[in-house]
Amino acid sequence: MKLLSRLFIILGIFCYTLGIYNIWLSIDPHRLSFTKYSYAQTVSPEKKQLPEKIIIKDLNINLNIIPSHVVDNKWETTDMGASYLQSSPIPGDDGNSIIYAHNWASLFANLVYAVPGQEIQIRYADNSTKTFVIKYTSSVTPDNSTILAPSNDKRITLYTCTGFLDSQRFIVVAVLKDK
Amino acid sequence: MIKNIILVAISLIVLTSASVAPAYAMSIPDFGSCVNPQGKVIASYNSGNHGIVGQNNEVAGSDSVYKSSQNGVTQCFCPTNGNGIQTNWLKANSLTASDINVLKNQGWTYIATGSNWGLEDVPYLAKNSDYACRKNATKADSTKILGLASTGDSFTIYSLIFAGAGFLISGMILRRFNK
16 A cells, blocks of 8 residues: 555656646747758748648648748747748749648647648638648658758648657658649 | 655656767768658669668669768668658768667668679668658558657646646555555
8 A cells, every 4th residue: 555655656746747848848949840950041922822721631630821930940839720931932832841830639640640642732811722742751850851951843841740759750741733 | 755756756857858879980971861852863763673671572662862971872762552761871981890889789780882782882881761652651650659749738738737636646645544
């Protein structure tokens, strides 16, 4: 009985320690970051072209898109939807557009179930929609920032955290569907 | 009792946060990722049978090889089943025996000469990782299954707080019964 009471108390402290760590993670500005990000481009989008919504029907993802920036390697995040990195091209333009979100149930938690062939729809401010087809998925470490490098195709790169204590990034690459 | 609890809590914090990065005589280059490979293409085949490090039989699929750095080559193999394999090839001729042992313990395979693999006639270390590259890929994100996922979301935080309170109250009650 004495041993059981000690075990419960230790488990309680462990849960609280992990809880405090999780609270810190939820406010940590580096949590969704990639180290050595150096691919920022000057993008001056017309407002009507800005992406406003991302829909992945196969994964039950339907989120607003919020523009974001990287300042001093702090990646702006939001709990209101997915973040679109404004220093990357508009989705559907030439190059590699970056969209990211926390792996929370209300955001990109289901992204890890993405497989090649599934479709992603992006809706824009002018109510137009473009469809992208998933080509690759992979898990990488946060220092593998080349996944954010410019590309010669019209692609979007989505990512969220994964792995033990969010130590990795789950990457989904999709290219614009041919009309 | 209090001393023991504090000791356990400190041990848990240290165990969950501490990691030791080994030092090498040379730095490990950035191999990038096959979802957005960088560097000069040194070989590319749309089909055919190809050898993969660690696999006895040749496998059918497409294969592209990139010179990702001075000492690194990235092989992106995409088999017909869509479960792609990225092989990072690191030149080992300037590594010490001790470095090679450390890397072998981290899952790298020692290859006496790269000439059998279409590379330079020097020793290499090779390491495989997975990515999904075709529609029929079956691999899910294994790191999510193994990891403590969705950290930082409110559900996880509240669950840990409630579980922690439950354990602590139960432990205290049992302790009172013991007296």
